[in-house]
Amino acid sequence: MDSSSLEEKSFLLSLNPSSSWLINLITFQADFLTNILSFLFSPFTSLAYELIHRTEQAEKKAEDTVVAATRVPYRVAEGGIVFLRKLGFGCLGALYACVILTAILILALVVGIGLVQFWVEEPVFFQEPVHFDYTQVHPTAVFSLQGKKRKGVPAGQTYYVSLVLLMPESDFNRQIGVFQVTAEVVAVTGNTLAISSQPCMLRFRSLPVRLMHTFIMGVPLLLGISGETQTIGITILKHKERYPRTRAIRLTLQPRAGTSGVPQLYSAEIVIKSELPLMKQVVHNWKWTLYVWTSSYVYIIFLVLTVCCCRPLFFPVNVVVRNQRDVLVEDVSGQASRVRGDREALESLERWRRTRISSRSKRKAPLGYDFYEETVGSSASSSAAVSREEASEVVEDFGGFTDAESVCQGG
Structure with a gap:
């Protein structure tokens, strides 16, 4: 090894304790400065953090307000649509109920009026001309009560027969004076059930009265507006219809005793009017009230029967819900069986x-x-x-x- 490298290593080893001390000193100073700065600027940082937090809260609140403001029209529109839908379904349901109730009401009116008409009897009224046969010694006229258009008088009713004669004021009729009118009730068997006779004559007028009347009514008489006639009404017969039933009424003109002349007639008319029994007369007089009450009772009965026996007609929604419930139950049971399988x-x-x-x-x-x-x-x-x-x-x-x-x- 080289001597220079050994010296460098020994120098570095000698510097290690001092280098660590220097690093510790720098770290301590940095921490001290940091603490002082944080202590000095802590109020400002907290204030800044508070401002930032409040700003964020204000922004969030503004966003929530905007979102709520945008949702309000949607909710209002959705509520309006739901309300209109419910109103439409309500109107349709009311119309459906009105149609059904109206149909039941019409049926009840028909049945109620039919029942009252079946119970109530109407009085009989006939007014028809009759013609006397002057080829006979005693002129006779027959009026038939049973025919194509006439069913006769119902049994139990009492009827009155009247005769209306239109006679000229001729000298012949004035000379005849009193004559007899006879009415007979002929049964279907041909027997006579009742007979009645009553005298009749022209109303008397003296010569001065006739002259004065002719003088006053001269112009209408000449113009044909009025005539020299008299109308005579006679109630001849009263009969209560029983069995056997009446087939016809025979009318006869007879002269008074000692004479052979019968009166002259322009025309003759028969009037038949029946009278109901007391109970039937009361019912006939109050028939409109009976129509109302009978129809009301029939309507209530039909309404109860319809609600009890035809419930799906009034409550179709329940039937649909019940069917949907059955379908759901079947689906659930099918799913359960599939899950089990x-x-x-x-x-x-x-x-x-x-x-x-x-x-x-x-x-x-x-x-x-x-x-x-x-x-x-x-x-x-x-x-x-x-x-x-x-x-x-x-x-x-x-x-x-x-x-x-x-x-x-x-x-």
Whole structure:
């Protein structure tokens, strides 16, 4: 070795204690200066940190305010859409309910009015002209109560027969004076059920009255506006309809005793008007009230029956929800059965893997077979379940078999 190198090494060794001391001194001075500066500037740094923290909080608060302000219109719009949707569904439901209730109301009105009409009887009223046969000694006219357009008077009703005669004020009629009008009720069997007769004559007018009347009504008489006639109304017959029923009414004009002349007629008209029994008369007088009350009761009955027997018609939403619930239950049960089948398949795969591993261990390690079998059995029993990926890998490794029995038979 060279002498110069030895001297340098000895010099460096002599400087090592002093160099470490110098480094320690520099470090102490740096720490001292750092502490003094941190002590002096600590209020300013804390103030700066506080300002920065407050600035960050203000920025965050402003961002939250902006986000909330942007979310408010969205929430308002979303709430408005939901409200309009609910309002639309409500209007549709109200319209649907009104249609159903209106249909039930119309049906109830038809049934109620039909029931009242079936119970209520209408009085019979006929007013038709009759023609007397003057070829007979006693002129006769027959009015039939049963025909194509007439069904007769219902049994139990009482009817009145009146005769209206339009007679000229001729000297012949005034000379005849009183004559007799007879009415007979003829049954369907041909027998006479009732008979009634009543006298009749023209109203008397003296000669001065007739002259004065002719003088005053001269112009209308000459123009044909009025005529020299009299109208006479006679109520001839009152009869209560029973069985056998009435077929016709026969009217006869008869002269008074000792004479043979019958009056002259322009026209004759028969009027038949029936009268209902007391109870039926009350019902007929209050039929509109009965229409209202009967229809109301029928409407309530139909409404109750519809709600009880046709609930899906009023509450289709419940039926849809129930059907959806049934579908969900079926889906859940199907998924549970599939999961159960997958679990059984996994268990069968696990048993198959155990048998496969045990067969491999028998082929590879004939010595120490018992220890290896125990180790494999304990590790297999410690695993609670096998995932589908492992099962698919096992199936791919061993040819895609999924049935443990078929795989074992193949092995």
